[in-house]
Structure formats: structure tokens, C-alpha cells
Amino acid sequence: KQEVTQIPAALSVPEGENLVLNCSFTDSAIYNLQWFRQDPGKGLTSLLLIQSSQREQTSGRLNASLDKSSGRSTLYIAASQPGDSATYLCAVPFSGGYNKLIFGAGTRLAVHP
Amino acid sequence: SAVISQKPSRDICQRGTSLTIQCQVDSQVTMMFWYRQQPGQSLTLIATANQGSEATYESGFVIDKFPISRPNLTFSTLTVSNMSPEDSSIYLCSVDGDSGGTDTQYFGPGTRLTVL
Numbered sequence: 001k002q003e004v005t006q007i008p009a010a011l012s013v014p015e016g017e018n019l020v021l022n023c024s025f026t027d028s029a030i031y032n033l034q035w036f037r038q039d040p041g042k043g044l045t046s047l048l049l050i051q052s053s054q055r056e057q058t059s060g061r062l063n064a065s066l067d068k069s070s071g072r073s074t075l076y077i078a079a080s081q082p083g084d085s086a087t088y089l090c091a092v093p094f095s096g097g098y099n100k101l102i103f104g105a106g107t108r109l110a111v112h113p
Numbered sequence: 114s115a116v117i118s119q120k121p122s123r124d125i126c127q128r129g130t131s132l133t134i135q136c137q138v139d140s141q142v143t144m145m146f147w148y149r150q151q152p153g154q155s156l157t158l159i160a161t162a163n164q165g166s167e168a169t170y171e172s173g174f175v176i177d178k179f180p181i182s183r184p185n186l187t188f189s190t191l192t193v194s195n196m197s198p199e200d201s202s203i204y205l206c207s208v209d210g211d212s213g214g215t216d217t218q219y220f221g222p223g224t225r226l227t228v229l
Contacts, residue, residue, distance in 0.1 A: 043205055043221055094158075104155060105155045
């Protein structure tokens with residue numbers, strides 16, 4: 001059964017720092033991995049999707065890497081800003097599937113000025 | 114991409130009552146998904162709704178408690194029946210970007226439910 005773990009659970013940093021959020025999963029047979037952002041009381045915004053054949057994806061100050069063999073993904077946030085404060089969730093499809101997602105518990109990020 | 118709206122955005126309900134949540138998508142999609150996010154927790158999949166067939170429920174969720182309708186390719190409803198305070202959660206619908214698992218998933222803004 002697929003399980004997703006995110007470390008750390010919470011992170012508080014001063015503005016400008018570069019950050020690394022970690023996600024691990026137990027079943028390496030995944031179609032893809034997605035990183036989402038959730039603001040308090042809001043829905044989810046997709047940040048990056050990495051296909052199983054890819055090693056990384058970049059969008060602006062965000063870079064996500066995927067190492068299927070070790071069951072790990074990292075989300076790198078460069079030059080953090082207070083507007084980056086949110087909960088970051090990683091998700092992978094159910095084992096043997098591709099569109100029903102299992103989520104990690106998330107990393108709650110606070111970037112202070 | 115897909116734009117998803119949900120109604121209501123939030124509600125406060127009395128125990129023992131039922132609430133129906135609506136999910137509307139701006140394009141036709143094959144599958145729609147309903148998730149629950151309990152306070153301080155991550156998202157858990159409740160069920161998958163396909164147009165023209167019965168919804169498929171995940172372990173721990175049953176149709177009597179969470180009946181789902183999918184009358185067409187752009188709309189679905191989730192009913193939370195006979196509510197108790199433990200049902201207080203954010204309920205979110207999502208859709209697959211389609212194309213066989215190579216696309217992202219899109220989520221609605223969620224319905225925040227409080228049961229007293």
C-alpha cells in the first residue's frame with residue numbers, strides 16, 4: 001500500500017532563504033508526482049507535476065526533483081518570500097493507478113519578513 | 114486546464130441533517146473525484162464519480178453516508194448524510210486533466226463544513 005511522508009512538518013524561515021521540502025513514498029511504481037500549494041481555508045493549486053520518466057521540473061523559483069528508485073522527491077524554493085507562506089503537499093497516484101491521489105501530510109511553511 | 118467551482122463555500126449544520134455539495138467544471142471530464150480534509154489533516158479520497166455509472170468508494174467510505182450523483186460530464190454532487198461533528202471537514206472535488214495520467218489534477222476551492 002502506497003504511503004507518502006513529508007518532512008519537515010513545519011518550517012519557519014526569514015525572507016530570502018533557499019528552502020528544501022522533502023517527500024518520500026513507499027511504492028516506486030508511480031506514474032507521476034505532483035506538488036500542490038494550499039493556502040489557509042482554500043483549495044489546492046498545482047505547482048509542478050513530474051512524470052515518472054522525468055528527473056525534475058522547474059517553474060520560476062520552484063524546482064522539483066524525482067528519484068523513483070529511492071522513492072523521494074524534493075521541492076526547492078529559491079529566494080523565499082512572505083507570499084510563499086502556505087502548506088505544500090506532495091501527492092502520488094494510488095498503486096497501479098494514475099489519477100486517484102494519495103497525499104502526504106504536508107509541510108506548513110512560514111516566511112517572515 | 115480546468116476551472117472548478119463548488120457550492121456552498123461553507124456551511125454550518127446541525128447534527129443529524131444532510132448537506133449536498135455541488136461541483137461544476139467548465140469543461141467535460143470523464144472522472145471527478147471527491148476528497149475530504151479533516152481539521153489539521155491531509156486529503157483523503159472519498160470516491161470517484163463517473164458519468165453514467167455508480168461512484169466507486171474508497172475503503173472507509175460508504176454510499177449510504179456519502180451518496181454521489183454524476184448526471185453529466187461537467188457536474189457532480191456529494192451529499193454528507195446524517196451528519197455528526199466528526200464530519201466537520203473541507204470537502205474538495207477534483208478532476209483529472211485527462212490524457213491518460215500525463216496531466217495534472219485540478220481542484221475546486223472546497224466546501225468548509227462545520228457540524229454542531
